[in-house]
Structures are given as C-alpha cells and as structure tokens.
Amino acid sequence: MSALRRFVGAAPPVAAPVEKCEMCGADVSPEHGHVADVEHRSIMCACRPCYLLFTRDDSGKYRAVPDRYVPVSITLAEWQGLGIPVSTVFFLRSDSGLAAFYPSPAGATECLLDLDAWAALAAAHPTVASARPEVEAILVRASDQAVECYLVPIDACYQLVGTVRMYWKGFDGGQEATDRISEFFADVRSRAGA
Template sequence: MSASHVGPGPLRPATGAATYNGPAAQRQKGLRRFTAPRPPREERCEMCGAPLDGERHPHLVDTENRALVCACSPCAQLLARPGASKGRFRAVPGRFLSDPAHGIDDNAWELLRIPVGVAFFFRNTALDRLVALYPSPAGATESELEPSSWQTVLDGTRLAALLEPDVEALLLRRSDGRTECYLVPVDICYELVGRMRLRWQGFDGGAEARADLDAFFEHVRRRAGAPDGSRP
C-alpha cells in the first residue's frame, strides 16, 4: 500500500475503524469555544447498519475491493459461510501464534530494506502475490521487494505455511538485535499502523510511539501460542 493509500494497495482500513482524536483536537483548539461538543460517532455494521457494541467487533476482508469491513457478529457469521458471498468476504480469524525458534537472522532482515523495525506480510489473492508493508507517518507503506528477498524470510519460519490468505499476516519486529515473529489477524496490523501514524514524531517516531509499540507487542506476546497449541 502506498503511503497515501492511493493505487493498487493491498487493503484499505475499515471505515468504521477506531478514530484518533489527539491531532485533530489540537488543530481545533482555537475553535473549541465557538463550537458545541459533539458526541463520538457511533460505529455501525457496514453490512446491515446495526450498532456495534464495544471497541472490538468482527472484521471481514472484502477481497473484491481490497478493504477491511466492520461487521456485527450475525453478518460476519453469515457472510463467512462457504458460498455465502461467492468468496468475496472472508472473516478475519482471531488466532495468534509465535515462532521463537525462527531462522530470520540479520541477513534476512537486511534483505527486506525496511526503514523501521516492524513489518508485516500477507498473501493478497486479488493481486495474486505476497505484500510486505510497514508502518510510517503516512500510514501503511508497501516495500517493493524482489521475490527472492521475501522468500528468504518466509523460509525462515514455520508460520509462513500456516498463513490464511488475505486475513492473516506474518508480523515481524526487529529490536535490540533480535527479531520477533508472529502470525496474527491482519486487522491487528492495520490497528498498529493507525496507532503509529497518530503518535509518530520526528525521524524515529519518538518516545510516545516507541512506548505504544512496546505495549502493542506485549499484548501480542500474551496472546500468542505456539503452532502446536502450547504456550511459548
């Protein structure tokens, strides 16, 4: 996905995804006394219009339009059934897996040419290829990799063979001389992109963005089990 989210990007964020009011509130500070406070926009299912309860709700991948769709549980269950939408909509699963014994070393990471310490990969069936992205101040940015480069990474972890196309991603973090490797729901990756875009400051992201990144990966570590069902 390009930095501006224009063009043949892999996925567009869900229109009902969480919004972040920090920067917007700062820009509107001078107008606050002239405007009445407005309640938060109620999130609704993009399929039937029903209100969505809570911060976490099901997501579907619209493979035709390459977009994440917010859905209520009944719509998600209905559209995820085989043949229900002729394969257009796929439910984003909730599994988290960890591979602490992966073989993604320094050489493999260098091949990625990722300017930050986080990247995620998933197979996009509409584009019929693997997509590699990383968070940036402008959003999810695609890394133009040679097939041999990302294949080196995929060959380094058993999680690559378990990825469900479109709906699951291989999430990597390079920090303190080591690389963490997880299989996660693809919507979690776009949540991370949104959080980094909100908090990014300066060249390296700044202290607030790094703290939020640490908290995000701590959450992933707590949820992730091993491919054999055991805890890491």
C-alpha cells in the first residue's frame, strides 16, 4: 500500500511502527525521506541510498521529495488577487501544468486558479517560482485579516489532506479538526523558521 494512501486514508500512528524502504525493503528511521512516484501520484518511504538515487532528476518517474520549508511573505492583497474561494490551499506544478488544491473531507480537491494572478505572484516572489515540479508545493492559509505562505515538500500537503479527511466534521470542521490543522501549521511554521 502506498504511503500516499496511508496519508489520505488514516490518522498518523501515535507511535510509528518500524517502517521499511518501499524501494528496497531496508528498515528506515522515523526521519526517513520520501520519493514521489509521479505517474501514480503517490509517495514512497525511502532509505537514504534509495533517496539519493533520485535527488538530481526533475523529469523521471521517481523523484526525491526535498525536505526544505521556506516562508514566503505574500501580502493579503496578493492572496485576494488569486481569487481562491477557500482559506487553505496548496499550489502544485506538475509536468502538465499548475493546479490549486484544497484539503476537504473528500481528499485533495482541485479549484480554479487565475494563471495571470499566479504569474504575477511568482514574479514577485522567487521562492514561489523555485518550487520543484511534482515534489514541492506552495501552501497558503488565509483569513480576512492575515495570510501565511510557505514552500513545503509535497508529502506535508498529503499529511494535511489526511488530517482533514480524518477529523473534519460537519460544516465548519469542528474543534478537533481545527486544533489538528493549527498544530500542523505550527509545525510548518517552526520548520520554516518563521
């Protein structure tokens, strides 16, 4: 079973079991890296040697997921210019184009994106333009008063999608979903040094 399906379908285990490299079967540490299978849109746990096989390729079927988290200081006006109807969204460039997704109880759901507004945002913020296709995403969380934005590894987005699927209840998500999403963003913020 792919790790993507695990992220999407189940809660993260409280005490992680010993995990195996999904490429060669070796044991991996809890802090192991991930390799994206671009064809199947899935993420595999990888030992260090397997991970390193795929760090330099931006065109192959398998690509190592980078581990950097970078804050991006976009303005509220820039965010509003994108015309995104939800408050939490991630943008992913794939080999077939750019798409915006938001986490919903049904999983990652695509929403429409104004490509001109996006191009202006990417021109103003080199970090946004630097996200590597298929393996890095631009993650935004906004309210009417504030916006936070980060470049994150794609596995972080899948983790968020899994959290929303698991805990969202009713119309507004409920307290537990709200708390878990806040925890997720606190973790992203600290990894990004923001």
